[in-house]
Amino acid sequence: MALAIEARALRRTYRTRTGWLNPRRVEIDAVRGVDLDVRRGELFGLLGPNGAGKTTTIKLLNTLLIPTAGSARVCGFDVVTQTREVRRRIGYVFGGDRGLYDRLSALDNLRYFAELYGVPAAAQKRRIGELLELVGLTGRERDRVEGYSRGMRQRLHIARGLLHEPEVLFLDEPSIGVDPVAARELRSTVAGLAATGTTVLLTTHYMAEAEELCDRIAVIAGGEIQALGTADELKHYAQGRRVLEVEAFGVTDAQVQGIAALPGVRAAGVEVIGAGQVLTVASEAAVDVQSDVLRALDGVRLGRVTARQPTLEDAYVAIVNGVDRPSVAVAA
Structure with a gap:
């Protein structure tokens, strides 16, 4: 391999x-x-x-x-x-707005970086044209980068990173x-x-x-x-779990902590989406915690309640939550 x-x-x-x-x-x-x-x-x-x-x-x-x-x-x-x-x-593309010249067009940016990367002059026109096509900027290549959206900038970043193949x-x-x-x-x-x-x-x-x-x-x-x-x-890291999602309005931190302490509950958290919240509760697969969770939310205005299978995000949370922070040692 x-x-x-x-x-x-x-x-x-x-x-x-x-x-x-x-x-x-x-x-x-x-x-x-x-x-x-x-x-x-x-x-x-x-x-x-x-x-x-x-x-x-x-x-x-x-x-x-x-x-x-x-x-x-x-x-x-x-x-x-x-x-x-x-x-x-190698090529390196990072998120954010750095690494491009706003007052130049996309075409001029790519010509400039092609020179820095040592792309032969005879191959530059062909290579730049291929990359503009690849990232979907053909037709906008003569516009100044300062007028580009965040997504267009990121696609231009990718083109820049691929110039030297x-x-x-x-x-x-x-x-x-x-x-x-x-x-x-x-x-x-x-x-x-x-x-x-x-x-x-x-x-x-x-x-x-x-x-x-x-x-x-x-x-x-x-x-x-x-x-x-x-x-x-x-x-598989989330196997043996079931996930309950509750749309709600006004869930407090104390209520989330109380739900996290319920028997069978492995994790609980709230995400704010627009004007509402989504409470996510991961529990052991053999334990149905829905009734206990709804009782703990007494007085909270509720929306849809959904039980679902674990996702990659649930597995990711399970993996990350079981890890200690990086060590810090005091130097002598």
Whole structure:
């Protein structure tokens, strides 16, 4: 099996100071021994909460950070000792507005970055045209980027990252802050990359995006890989549970805590959606908690009550909730 990315016991420790009156030097383990294999041509997802180590892991793999310990190879080249060879073979796209020149057109942006990436002049016109077609910006390439929507900017970011025909493309939360319509177009663009044979490592907070796009998914939390497999394989982490969703208006934190303490309940949480709330309760499969939950919500205006099978998001929550935070050591 040909591998595009190999990581063994990858670790990154940051040294910083904490406190004002009595400052102390501390060490924070952002990544704590990550082992990872990504196959060539695979669309691989990396999921995790904020501060879990996703972006740090990507920066270690694409040579922007040096590992404190462990090793990693991309396309067979070591990320520390063969940095130049790695960079020739990778592209990096991150979420947000940085990395483009607003007062230039998309075409001029791509011409500029093509020069930086060393794309031969004779091949630039063909390559830029192919990429504009791939990301759906043909016809808007002469417009200034300052007039682009967030979704269009992100698609232009992807085109920029593909200019030098990288073997591996790192996509770090590319759909963050993008509206649903633009996010759908962005997912279509990313899915099209796999057809070209490009290896893609994607980080995201959106479970539906990961489930739709990724061949395999790793969940990182506390700086370590906690689970790895296909979306269906990861759902096994939520097996033995049933999920109850209750539309409500006015659920208090005290009520949520009381529901979480009910016999058979594994987890409970509330998400605010518009003017209402959705209470999600995960319980043991053999225990029907619906009547107890509704009694605990006495006095709360309720809407639809739904029981369903666990999803990838439920499995993700189950995995992440069982993980300790990254360690912090006080330096001598």
